[in-house]
Each structure stands twice: as C-alpha cells, then as structure tokens.
Amino acid sequence: MALPALAADDDAALQHHLLLLPADVGHDEVEVLATSRFPRATWETPPTTARPRGRGQHPDPGVLRLSRHSTLVGPFTIDPGTASALGIPTSAALAYVLHAPVERGDAPWPGTGDRDGLARAFANGLPVRDEERSVGWLVAAARRLGGAVRVAATGGSPGALLVPxxxxxxxxxxxxxxxxxxxxxxxxxxxAVPRAELNLPGTAWAGPPAGIGERPARGAEDLDDELRRRLHAAADDHDIATLTAPPPMNAYGCLADLGVDGMLAVEVGGETTLPPVIAAVPWASQGAVAYRVRWEPADLEEHNAERPGPEHRVARARAGELVVAVARLVHVAVGGEITDEMGFVVDPEDL
Incomplete structure (x- = not known):
C-alpha cells in the first residue's frame, strides 16, 4: 500500500497533535469514529493507495474535515527513524495530523484526576473550544483503536505522549x-449479577404528623378553625390522589455490591439529548431510553489516575466482565445500539 511518509523534520509533525495508530487500522475505521463524535465529518480529500506516477513523487494524504476549524490529515507511514526522533512508540505505524486552532484556557487544578494525561500534557493551560473537542476525540479514538496521541509543544504546552x-x-x-x-x-x-437490588427514586411517605389542621401554624393564626380544617382536608385529598395515581416513572436503577471491587450500577432513564451516533438512528428521533451499565470502584483516586496500581486493575478486570455480561443481557432484552464509554458504537458480537 502506497502512503505518504511522515518526516521528523516536517513542521506538521512538530507543530501539530498526532494520532498514532497500529498498521492494521484502516482509514474507514477512523472515519466511523469521527462521524460518531462530529456528525458532519467527511473526507474532503479521500486517502489514496495509488502509486504516484512520477519518480520521487508521493501520494497525497487524505483530509478529513472534523469541524469548521479542524481537519485530520493522513494517514502517513512512520519509519523507525522518525519514530525515534519524535519519541513515538514502535507499535505505531500510521499517523494522522490534527490541524486545529490552538485555544487554551486555565491551567488544570493541582491534585485533580488526570486519567487521560491531559493535565500533564497541557500543564500551562487546558485546551478549550474546538481544540478541546478535537483533542478529546484524538484521545478517545486512540483508546478505542489501541493507539496513542503525541501532543505538540505549542501554546505554552510542554508536549507529551499520551497512551490511553x-x-x-x-x-x-x-x-x-x-x-x-x-x-x-x-x-x-x-x-449476570444475582446480588443486584432495585434502587428506586423517592421514599415512602407516612402522611402528615398528628395534630396537623387542629392547631394554627405560624403565620396562619387568623384562620378560623373551620376554614383551617377544610384547607387541610383538601390537601389530604390531593395527597391521596397523587399517591394512588403517581406520575409515570421516568428513571430508576439497579445496584450490586461487588465487595472489594466496588459497585455495579445500572441507571435507566429516558433521554432527549443523545450522542450524535444515536441521534442519527431513525427510532431515536424523539429520544431514547438509556440503560447505563457503570462500574463504581472503591477507590476513585485510583480510578482517575493515568496509571492506576495493580489492585485497581485487577478489580477493574473483574468488574468489566460483569459490565459486559449485563450489557449483553440488556441488549438481548431490548435491542437497540450499544456505545462504549467514549460514545462509539460497539457491535454486541465484539463484547
């Protein structure tokens, strides 16, 4: 396959963020992930594998429009010398160059979680607006595809390599x-989790305390006894009607205590603000029901660490198997689509 090569001394390699991917990732996979986050993403210049006709010429890279201000250019091949010069992992064989505005905000708060390494990479000011959306997608795509992100040393950032x-x-x-x-x-x-229990909203109401309506309340001393009794009787009738015919439930949950591994939660509710990849599905035009299967670890600090310790990773692996099992069963029961934590669609057969 003929693809243009990324040069270590190329300004694009030095001054722009890079999405680094394994050799077996096709540009169509990158496109699918882009349209999942940016609904109008499209190839302005499709990648070509045709060999150039002239000696010394190179094929043009593709240009994928992400937003009005940002494009992704590539793929480029990476030779060992370029990888060494740029500090790129040897597992990375392909690179995409992000052309986006440099827009930075405040520096990250010290001591906050940094699971993606963004606070480390942008220590002097986190990306905002279009750069924030684009860089966030780069990290999400790298996590999904087993790749990495090389953050350019621009806008006061020291630059860094992120391997989610x-x-x-x-x-x-x-x-x-x-x-x-x-x-x-x-x-x-x-x-999948026999110990699961329902977690319903609201609590049972035992009714008003004794004596309500028999004695004046502060601020209502001018009411005569008969009017006070009628008002409280009307309030009681309203409460009884509400309790006997409650409004339809629109959210609830299930919880399972996993002991040292934390908690597994299934949060169910109707939503009208949907991820782009779900909003595009015809049956979701008026909203959808979301069954969110979540793991809540015992140690949130470890959960938000870029490189958590072995105990957390072991607990995460055990809990992850249960999350997958529950999501599979729910999908069998209700159909629809499954998305991962990054908002990308997952084929149930790939779980």
Whole structure:
C-alpha cells in the first residue's frame, strides 16, 4: 500500500497533535469514529493507495474535515527513524495530523484526576473550544483503536505522549426505544449479577404528623378553625390522589455490591439529548431510553489516575466482565445500539 511518509523534520509533525495508530487500522475505521463524535465529518480529500506516477513523487494524504476549524490529515507511514526522533512508540505505524486552532484556557487544578494525561500534557493551560473537542476525540479514538496521541509543544504546552489504556473504558450504554419496568430490568440484571437490588427514586411517605389542621401554624393564626380544617382536608385529598395515581416513572436503577471491587450500577432513564451516533438512528428521533451499565470502584483516586496500581486493575478486570455480561443481557432484552464509554458504537458480537 502506497502512503505518504511522515518526516521528523516536517513542521506538521512538530507543530501539530498526532494520532498514532497500529498498521492494521484502516482509514474507514477512523472515519466511523469521527462521524460518531462530529456528525458532519467527511473526507474532503479521500486517502489514496495509488502509486504516484512520477519518480520521487508521493501520494497525497487524505483530509478529513472534523469541524469548521479542524481537519485530520493522513494517514502517513512512520519509519523507525522518525519514530525515534519524535519519541513515538514502535507499535505505531500510521499517523494522522490534527490541524486545529490552538485555544487554551486555565491551567488544570493541582491534585485533580488526570486519567487521560491531559493535565500533564497541557500543564500551562487546558485546551478549550474546538481544540478541546478535537483533542478529546484524538484521545478517545486512540483508546478505542489501541493507539496513542503525541501532543505538540505549542501554546505554552510542554508536549507529551499520551497512551490511553483501552481497558480503562469499562462502562457501556444500551440505547433503545423499549422501556423495561423495574422488576423486569432487575430480573435481567440478576442473570449476570444475582446480588443486584432495585434502587428506586423517592421514599415512602407516612402522611402528615398528628395534630396537623387542629392547631394554627405560624403565620396562619387568623384562620378560623373551620376554614383551617377544610384547607387541610383538601390537601389530604390531593395527597391521596397523587399517591394512588403517581406520575409515570421516568428513571430508576439497579445496584450490586461487588465487595472489594466496588459497585455495579445500572441507571435507566429516558433521554432527549443523545450522542450524535444515536441521534442519527431513525427510532431515536424523539429520544431514547438509556440503560447505563457503570462500574463504581472503591477507590476513585485510583480510578482517575493515568496509571492506576495493580489492585485497581485487577478489580477493574473483574468488574468489566460483569459490565459486559449485563450489557449483553440488556441488549438481548431490548435491542437497540450499544456505545462504549467514549460514545462509539460497539457491535454486541465484539463484547
């Protein structure tokens, strides 16, 4: 396959952020992930594998328009010398160059979680606006495709290499137009996690305390006894009507205590603000029901660390298996689409 090569002394390699990917990742996969986050993403110049006709010529790279201000140019091949000069992992065989405005805001707060390494890479000012959206997508795509991101030393940033761990993305969401009642959802979840229990909104109400309506309340001393009793009787009638015919439930959850591994939560609710990849599905034009299967680790500090310790990784692996099992079962029950933690669609057969 003939592709243009990335040169270590090229200004594009030095002054722009790079998405670095393994050799087996096709540009069509990159396009799918781009349209998942940027609905209008399109190839302005499709990548070509045709060999150039003239000696010394190189094929033109593709240009993928992400937004009005940002494009992704590539793929480029990376030879060992370029990889060494740029500090790129040897596993990276392909590179895409992000052309985006340099827009920086405040420096990250010290001591906050930095799972993606962005606070380390942008120590003097985090990206904002279009650069924030574009860099966030680069990291998400690298995590999904087993790649890395080389942050350019521009805008006061020291530059850095980000290698997001794919295993850190545990949570899954099932999107559908089918609503399961709480007991039905619990039975589905319990097939994978028998210890799961319902977590319903609200608490039982035992009624007003004794004596209400029999004595004046502060600020209502001028009411006579008969009017006070009628007002409280009307309020009681309204409360009884509400309790006997409550409004439809629009959210609930299931929880499972995993002991030292934390908690597994399934959050169910209707949503009208949808990720672009789900909003484009015809049945979701008026909204969708989201079944969010989430892992809540015991140590949140470790969860938000760029390189967590071995105990956390072991717990994450065990919990991740349960998250996948629950998401599969929910998808079998309600159909629809599954997205990962980055908002990209996941084929159920790939789980």
């Amino acid at each position: 761990d794919p295993a850190a993305a545990v949570d899954l969401t099932v999107w559908t137009d089918i609503w399961l009642e709480p007991d039905a959802a619990l039975s589905v979840v319990r097939r």
